[in-house]
Amino acid sequence: MDSENNKIMLTGGGTVGHVMLNKMLIPELSNMGYQPHYIGSKNGIEKDIMEETQIPYHSISSGKLRRYISLENFKDIFKVVKGVLDAKKILKKEAPLLVFSKGGFVSVPVVLAAAARDVPVYIHESDLTPGLANRIASKFANKVFCTFEETTSSFTDAKVSYLGPVLRTDLLQGQTEEGFKLTLFSAKKQVLMIMGGSLGSKKINEFIWEHIDTLTEHYQVIHLTGKDNINKDISNPDYIQFDYVNEDLKHLLAISDIVISRSGSNAIFELLLVKKPMILIPLGLDQSRGDQIQNAEHFKKEGYAEVIKEEELDINTLRSQLSKIEDNYSDITYKMSQFKNAFEPKEFARKLIEEASK
Ligand SMILES: CC(=O)N[C@H]1[C@@H](OP(=O)(O)OP(=O)(O)OC[C@H]2O[C@@H](n3ccc(=O)[nH]c3=O)[C@H](O)[C@@H]2O)O[C@H](CO)[C@@H](O)[C@@H]1O
Secondary structure, three states: OOOOOOEEEEEOOOOHHHOHHHHHHHHHHHHOOOEEEEEEEOOOHHHHHHHHHOOOEEEEOOOOOOOOOOHHHHHHHHHHHHHHHHHHHHHHHHOOOEEEEOOOOOHHHHHHHHHHOOOOEEEEEOOOOOOHHHHHHHOOOOEEEEOOHHHHHHOOOOOEEEOOOEOOHHHHHOOHHHHHHHHOOOOOOEEEEEEOOOOOOHHHHHHHHHOHHHHHHHEEEEEEOOOOOOOOOOOOOOEEEEOOOOOOHHHHHHOOOEEEEOOOHHHHHHHHHOOOOEEEOOOOOOOOOOHHHHHHHHHHHOOOEEEOOHHHOOHHHHHHHHHHHHHOHHHHHHHHHOOOOOEOHHHHHHHHHHHHHO
């Protein structure tokens, strides 16, 4: 390893789930004396998130990898090839010690370019079954770290290591006082949080809006709708919407009793960390490879969650799942308190550097 250079190239994008770990690593790597840089797409969510961190951001051309045959695939092949050339130039100029990829389409050209330039590549996979981007990237990786132990068997050509989730432990610092101030709610009724994944969920949003009067009979409801999805036509003192929350998430979680959520890996492990019983509504096979269905079933099996399939979502099913959770609340939170297998970003930053120094 070149001891003169202290740059670490991070990549990953498309949804927050493919960026959050990178964001958490930035202050830790900086504290350790390394210089994090980022390669992302020109307009993806990773660009907005990285703008807040003020680290150097390099954008490359990026295409989508589809699992179905489409004319767009042909156009995107050129974009991916252009992305590899863009990434090669950046890697040549910056000469980082290593590339760390959190997955998503934009990461593939970066990993291919790193392999061509002999830059060591490390990958993290958060879901039970790997995404297409990580499956391709893993073939060029020095190591793949996985959130779930079961995932290690999915990577046959790569060195794999079970790590557990890397979580932002600041979520444990939420204060109920702040949560009540932000929502104007009180301790008089239970609080239900609805979280549609980092981009929000149209289906879940519409369902909540349709049934908000019924839900607020028993609960005060915090609804994270996803960017630009606020419904201004609803006015109900026991209902509050936020399109996206950053630092305040911990305070809102502190006052929430039960969370209804999509089953993106980061979100569900964060809910486990803060011990919030959850009802998971995974993204269906019509819109994904089914990774959220597997994540949700895994959490159900562990006793942390109830699951409602998107096509079976109706108010009666939701009511019965809510009562099931309320009846077993202390058992569920006890089980959650036994979960110890999370990594702090600081520990993972150290592990990454250690790996690259071997
Ligand atoms: C549509 C899609 O492709 N979803 C994938 C994406 O989900 P998605 O991008 O939704 O990722 P996750 O659910 O894993 O994480 C969402 C993150 O956003 C944060 N958050 C969310 C709302 C908010 O207002 N504020 C906030 O900070 C959560 O705390 C969490 O850290 O990546 C996950 C991890 O690979 C996959 O399991 C999902 O299948």
